Amino acid sequence: MMYEISDLRLSFPDLNNKPLLGAAPRIEVLKGLSFDVPKGAVLGIVGGSGSGKSTLGRAMLRLLEPTAGSIKFDGNDITHQSEDQLRGLRRRFQMIFQDPMSSLNPRRRVGGIIAGPLRLHGLDGIPARIDEALDMVGLPRSFAQRYPHELSGGQRQRVGIARAIALRPDFILADEIVSGLDVSSQAQVLNLLGELVRELGLTLAFISHDLSVIRRLCSRVLVLHLGEIVEEAETAALFAAPQAEYTRTLMNAIPLPDPDQPWE
Numbered sequence: 001m002m003y004e005i006s007d008l009r010l011s012f013p014d015l016n017n018k019p020l021l022g023a024a025p026r027i028e029v030l031k032g033l034s035f036d037v038p039k040g041a042v043l044g045i046v047g048g049s050g051s052g053k054s055t056l057g058r059a060m061l062r063l064l065e066p067t068a069g070s071i072k073f074d075g076n077d078i079t080h081q082s083e084d085q086l087r088g089l090r091r092r093f094q095m096i097f098q099d100p101m102s103s104l105n106p107r108r109r110v111g112g113i114i115a116g117p118l119r120l121h122g123l124d125g126i127p128a129r130i131d132e133a134l135d136m137v138g139l140p141r142s143f144a145q146r147y148p149h150e151l152s153g154g155q156r157q158r159v160g161i162a163r164a165i166a167l168r169p170d171f172i173l174a175d176e177i178v179s180g181l182d183v184s185s186q187a188q189v190l191n192l193l194g195e196l197v198r199e200l201g202l203t204l205a206f207i208s209h210d211l212s213v214i215r216r217l218c219s220r221v222l223v224l225h226l227g228e229i230v231e232e233a234e235t236a237a238l239f240a241a242p243q244a245e246y247t248r249t250l251m252n253a254i255p256l257p258d259p260d261q262p263w264e
């Protein structure tokens with residue numbers, strides 16, 4: 001298994017209701033989640049705003065520390081490991097962020113942006129790795145010289161993907177990465193991710209509030225609502241016969257396909 005997650009809980013201090021003296025009460029955002037991610041899986045994590053999707057993603061990458069429960073990555077218990085202990089594993093799980101404009105340093109060229117994590121992890125042969133990463137995401141190698149503001153939204157998202165896959169991770173978490181793109185760029189980025197998963201043998205968790213996006217890419221879906229898993233199913237089964245009331249609500253929010261858009 002790539003991930004084994006058991007009774008995962010995560011709470012934040014509720015600073016709005018902090019008493020003058022003493023500790024703030026805590027708000028539980030993840031309320032005991034248990035699920036596995038098999039190697040090679042493409043798992044969709046769907047849910048409405050505030051359901052805890054990003055918090056779950058950040059816990060899986062140990063950008064947040066769980067309050068209780070456990071997270072195993074490829075057999076390693078990472079629930080409470082320190083940064084020192086995580087060092088050897090960090091390269092193996094990577095994240096692609098929602099908004100590439102704010103996650104890409106505007107003062108660095110694309111080559112420097114991709115090189116950053118490679119240097120951090122002490123990898124060698126960096127120029128060749130940059131070329132290879134750009135090839136893999138379908139951008140010309142000359143783009144290494146460009147700045148983020150010179151690129152379109154879809155191209156910037158490809159740079160975000162290139163930065164993650166250049167490290168040759170085993171697992172990638174993509175958090176709402178196509179939400180800001182127009183429909184045709186969305187389709188291209190989703191196709192690219194699908195290809196990369198197949199070619200590189202990646203395991204992918206794909207967070208989205210949009211079930212139609214998840215349907216295109218993911219083989220299995222986990223539906224989150226108010227910090228709990230309300231349904232987990234193969235994508236085809238979920239669409240054929242949604243079990244949870246909340247899943248049906250999400251499905252009703254999907255717009256009908258536009259017959260003028262050939263990618264639908």
Ligand SMILES: Nc1ncnc2c1ncn2[C@@H]1O[C@H](COP(=O)(O)OP(=O)(O)OP(=O)(O)O)[C@@H](O)[C@H]1O
Binds near residue numbers: 012051053054
């Ligand atoms: N650092 C934090 N401190 C306090 N509360 C937080 C923190 N991060 C998230 N929350 C709260 O946790 C809840 C879940 O947030 P999260 O971002 O995980 O949801 P989400 O499903 O990703 O939603 P969205 O799609 O709106 O990003 C929200 O109520 C949010 O306000």
